[in-house]
Amino acid sequence: xxxxxxxxxxxxxxxxxxxxxxxxxxxxxxxxxxxxxxxxxxxxxxxxxxxxxxxxxxxxxxxxxxxxxxxxxxxxxxxxxx
Numbered sequence: 584x585x586x587x588x589x590x591x592x593x594x595x596x597x598x599x600x601x602x603x604x605x606x607x608x609x610x611x612x613x614x615x616x617x618x619x620x621x622x623x624x625x626x627x628x629x630x631x632x633x634x635x636x637x638x639x640x641x642x643x644x645x646x647x648x649x650x651x652x653x654x655x656x657x658x659x660x661x662x663x664x665x
Contacts, residue, residue: 620639622639635657635658636657638655649665
């Protein structure tokens, strides 16, 4: 089965943009895209779909690169999220 060339257009455009701009994306670049600092205000949805607001208290990164954030919720209590 052959694919239609039209389905590959977004991929080809992305390749062209990367080649023209000479972008270098490293793991550190990816990590920096998701930086949370202690004191940052954050929001997330809990398991029931309610919006929860809070403040980042502590950030840790495991040896495999996973980042965990301890958040103090505005409505009391704390939660640790990846």
